Amino acid sequence: MSFTLTLRAGLAPRLAMQFAKPPSAMRAFHQSAKQNTFFTSRTALSSKNSSSNILARLRGSSRSYQQQSGYAYYDPAARRKETVRKLIIGGAIFGGTLVAVNVMFNGESREGGMPKFERQYLNQTFLHTGLGVGIIGMTAYQMLQSGFVYRLMQTNPWVVGIGGLALSIGSMIATRSVDPDNYVPKYAFWAVFNATQAAFVAPLMVMAPPALLARAGLYTAAMMGSISIVGATAKQDKYLYIGGPLLAGAAIVAVSGFAPLVLPATAIRTLAVTENLWLWGGLAVFGGFTLYDVQKVLHHARLAERGLIKRDPVNESISLELDFLNIFVRMVQILMMQQRRK
Numbered sequence: 001m002s003f004t005l006t007l008r009a010g011l012a013p014r015l016a017m018q019f020a021k022p023p024s025a026m027r028a029f030h031q032s033a034k035q036n037t038f039f040t041s042r043t044a045l046s047s048k049n050s051s052s053n054i055l056a057r058l059r060g061s062s063r064s065y066q067q068q069s070g071y072a073y074y075d076p077a078a079r080r081k082e083t084v085r086k087l088i089i090g091g092a093i094f095g096g097t098l099v100a101v102n103v104m105f106n107g108e109s110r111e112g113g114m115p116k117f118e119r120q121y122l123n124q125t126f127l128h129t130g131l132g133v134g135i136i137g138m139t140a141y142q143m144l145q146s147g148f149v150y151r152l153m154q155t156n157p158w159v160v161g162i163g164g165l166a167l168s169i170g171s172m173i174a175t176r177s178v179d180p181d182n183y184v185p186k187y188a189f190w191a192v193f194n195a196t197q198a199a200f201v202a203p204l205m206v207m208a209p210p211a212l213l214a215r216a217g218l219y220t221a222a223m224m225g226s227i228s229i230v231g232a233t234a235k236q237d238k239y240l241y242i243g244g245p246l247l248a249g250a251a252i253v254a255v256s257g258f259a260p261l262v263l264p265a266t267a268i269r270t271l272a273v274t275e276n277l278w279l280w281g282g283l284a285v286f287g288g289f290t291l292y293d294v295q296k297v298l299h300h301a302r303l304a305e306r307g308l309i310k311r312d313p314v315n316e317s318i319s320l321e322l323d324f325l326n327i328f329v330r331m332v333q334i335l336m337m338q339q340r341r342k
Contacts, residue, residue, distance in 0.1 A: 114232060114298075121301035121311060122232060122294070128317035132194050133324055139198035140205060149202045157261070168196040172318060180312040190314055197325055208332055212339065216331035220324060224290050231294030236302075239295045246292060249285040253278055279330055286326040293319040 114122075143149050152160060171193040178186045204213065231239060259274035297316045304311045 117305045118298050118301045121304065121313065121316075122297055124311075124313040125297050125316040125320065126228075128313045129320040129324070132190070132317055132321045135191065135194040136198045136201060136321070136325070139195050140202040143198060143202040144205045149206055152199065153203055153206070164196060164199055168193065168200075171196055175318065176315050180310050180314065186314060190318075193318065194321075197321070201325065201329070204329070204332055208336060212335050213332065216328055216335055219331050220328040223287060223327060224320075224324060227287055227290045228294045231291045232298065234295065237295065237299055239291050240299065242288060243292050243296075246285055246288045249281065250289070253282040253285055256281070279333060282326060283330045286323050286330075290320070290323045290327075293323060 143152075171189055175186065175189040175193055178189060180186060208216075256274040256277040259278075260271060263270055263274075265271075293316075296319070300309060300316065301311075303309045
């Protein structure tokens with residue numbers, strides 16, 4: 001009778017030497033059959049001893065690692081200074097970006113400031129946008145904790161993509177079609193829409209560390225905040241004309257996103273071009289959509305003030321949520337690419 005042992009690399013040479021040292025253990029197994037002591041043979045005892053030796057070595061190595069790591073000391077004052085330095089740098093970058101974008105795109109600002117009804121409607125819209133993003137983040141975290149994300153990642157990508165897209169579009173159309181006076185169905189469909197967006201975002205929590213996700217969220221908020229200020233302080237309806245070109249750009253970005261599912265793996269250059277188009281082109285397109293959506297919110301505020309349409313901040317927030325998610329996903333990918341290069 002012979003044995004076949006499958007061992008991991010690293011421990012294999014040592015374990016092979018241990019099992020190869022006592023040849024009497026193998027002979028004892030064959031001799032034990034004559035004495036009907038199969039279940040109490042020395043082979044079982046030797047395997048138990050060898051496994052206990054392995055566990056002892058692993059425990060010893062973990063103890064030594066803990067003892068070595070216990071001597072590491074981090075100065076709280078130095079860490080606090082590093083955090084303050086990063087916050088100052090981030091604030092300077094945000095302020096510089098805001099000034100640069102404002103000078104570049106908003107040379108002609110409106111006179112007299114923003115009317116009160118426009119400011120209130122814009123604040124309600126951004127309040128619902130922040131609430132929706134928070135619901136998406138909490139739902140994605142619960143999906144990760146419950147294991148739904150792992151089952152989702154094992155499913156056919158075509159089924160997940162097409163089914164999730166259909167559910168997302170259907171819930172968005174249902175939310176927009178409900179009258180804003182019907183609060184219960186309105187917010188129910190809005191919650192379903194946010195849940196579908198959370199299912200798309202949840203796999204990022206598996207692939208990216210929490211610190212990187214936090215940085216991507218801050219960068220996204222800074223980018224959208226600076227562009228929103230430009231759109232809010234610009235002249236009335238100044239950027240509403242860019243809706244058509246942005247829609248065409250979004251279609252090109254969407255097609256480039258499906259390219260890896262259609263093109264063969266040998267088309268390396270084509271895949272690289274489509275990836276850059278999806279990443280950087282999408283970042284520019286959805287940054288432009290943020291500017292357009294803010295101006296559209298102000299335009300709808302003026303129409304609601306005249307009584308032509310009803311005030312509906314939930315519908316307005318959906319567009320800004322989609323802008324945030326698309327920019328956030330690309331920020332995460334950019335930061336992950338930078339992390340791989342280090």
